[in-house]
Amino acid sequence: EAVTQAKRAILDTLGVALAGCREEGPAIVAEQARRTGGAQEAMVLGRPFRAPAAEAALVNGTSAHALDFDDVNVSMRGHPSAPLLPAVLATADAAGASGAQLLLAFVLGVEVEAKLGRLMGGRHYALGWHPTSTLGPLGAAAACAKLLGLDAERTQAALGIAASMASGVRANFGTMTKPLHVGLAARNGVQAAALAAAGFTASDEALDADDGFVSAFLAEPPRDDRHLDGLGQPYDIVSPGLGQKLYPCCYVTHRAIDAAIELATGVDTADIASVRIDVSRGTLMPLIDRRPQTGLEGKFSLDYCTAAALVDGAVRMSSFTDDAVRRPEASRLLDVTEVVEDQEPQSNPLAAWAGLHLGLGDGSSRSLRVDVPKGDPRRPLTWEELAAKFRDCAAALLRPEEAAQVIETVERLDRLQDVRRLTAMLAGARAEIS
Incomplete structure (x- = not known):
């Protein structure tokens, strides 16, 4: 069930990112990435160039949230997939990972975002923070660490690094900077995992120390840490699940x-x-x-x-x-x-x-x-409705047969040997991977 829900989230996020990449904000970020250049590691959605994995995640993350059409999670009080998918997709693209590896990392990333969201509760949001961009780097770092095969010590370092890269204030809602929050969260998750893989260090108490992430972002110690018990029992992507939007707004x-x-x-x-x-x-x-x-x-x-x-x-x-x-x-x-x-x-x-x-x-x-809007996990969109939303979002960049190929590829993502076959379908150049 977790894999099924991950496929739904991935198709939905790819669609809204393809639509969002044509907006002015993502276009500015993409142009900055193109001018900066660097290793051609990962696909940039809808653009005829590749970029370093972290920069591709920055652009694609900004695109994914540009229309506010991306999914939501009640535990996180935010948008789990928009920072997460661009991070794992860029890392998987650079590494030539399989679809099954990407799906596992994605489910893990949502779990980290959501369980931390439960721990932080409504107070974190009420203080003015944007949970998508404060919790997103941690979920993205954990997911990318999984893709890179990091052990527990190096994964802990990745989370510690990401804890110092988290930010985003709600005062910037309604501006281009809100989707930039998400791009930065994706980029920082990729960078945190890459730095940890290279031996970079961080405190092993960066999250739970008195002066660590949780206490700092709550302005007080957490009131109940039992929310971190039972990770994966059930996975948050299954229950309470993710809500996919029918409307491109809050x-x-x-x-x-x-x-x-x-x-x-x-x-x-x-x-x-x-x-x-x-x-x-x-x-x-x-x-x-x-x-x-x-x-x-x-x-x-x-x-x-x-x-x-x-x-x-x-x-x-x-x-x-x-x-x-x-x-x-x-x-x-x-x-x-x-x-x-x-x-x-x-x-x-x-x-x-x-x-x-x-x-x-x-x-x-x-x-x-x-009480329950259409698209909520309690009134979910069908796969056919999600596919229709994807086709609508992608219509300006993909021909109908190309959109159908992406939908089919995501549906069988667990059997895909190389994620680059998917990313090649999504780039402006659409170069074939041999």
């Missing part, structure tokens, strides 16, 4: 979007007189923009995401251009939108919810509450 907006799409059926948005969005406590923490002016800001606006769903009956990548965010019909709905956060303490993130209430011009109203 995951906590998805419940309201689902409600809006359903309620909008048969309604002329010009007849909507008022919009009230009720959400569980904590929902608004990452949602930094009530009146966004750019597409990136729109991804973190509950008001705008709901308005886009009401206006279009869907939320797509095209919903987050600057022009789309500023269009008059969406702006009118923002003027009549009220957001109400419930004050009941919410200790279980799986219990989050959103309710939408539309008041219409004729005095009637429509209401709907959504």
Whole structure:
């Protein structure tokens, strides 16, 4: 089951990274990597050049998170695959590893990210940290260490090095720097494992010392370290699992979007007189923009995401251009939108919810509450739906037959002898590996 879930996550992440690599932020990072040059160790998604493994991970990680279309994990309170897959893919590409080796490393990396996420809890996020970029380097380092065949001592060193390479603040949400967080996490995981493999040292208490990673990022000692017990029992990638997104925006907006799409059926948005969005406590923490002016800001606006769903009956990548965010019909709905956060303490993130209430011009109203959004592990996308999402994301870079080949290759990834056969399909040059 863990391998099946890993394949789903890998296909999904490759798709959103192929779509994201065309965005301005990843293009800037890719150009910097091209100009810097270096050993041609690993594929850069959608680009006709190869780069050192760490630099390829930087570019591909930035691409994977550029659209905020990548998967989520409730234990981590973040995005596990976006920093992890670019790191293990670059390391596997450079080493000529097999698909089975990549899958094992990927499952291990998610486990490290998620179990550390459980240990850190909500306080880490509340302090302003971006868990994807603080926990991501550790998961990526552990996974790359596994791919490189490091022993326990060298793996511990890799984790210690990665602990000093972790960062990322939520103040940068809604800017190009948020996806850069993820690229840096991927790059730093690759570098930490490579340095450890070369004999570089780190404290064996870098994670759990009083002045180590956990205490520093919590601003206090952890309240309960039992979350680290029972690694792999079950694997977090299986339970609670990963949520794959239907919409390219912050995951906590998805419940309201689902409600809006359903309620909008048969309604002329010009007849909507008022919009009230009720959400569980904590929902608004990452949602930094009530009146966004750019597409990136729109991804973190509950008001705008709901308005886009009401206006279009869907939320797509095209919903987050600057022009789309500023269009008059969406702006009118923002003027009549009220957001109400419930004050009941919410200790279980799986219990989050959103309710939408539309008041219409004729005095009637429509209401709907959504507890579990489509794509959540409790309402998962089918393989066919994930494949359709991949084809849509990859359409600008891959011909239909090429996209089908990637989907088939990921589906049988555990039987692939050399990962470079997959990476060759994803690069701009698409050079054949002999």
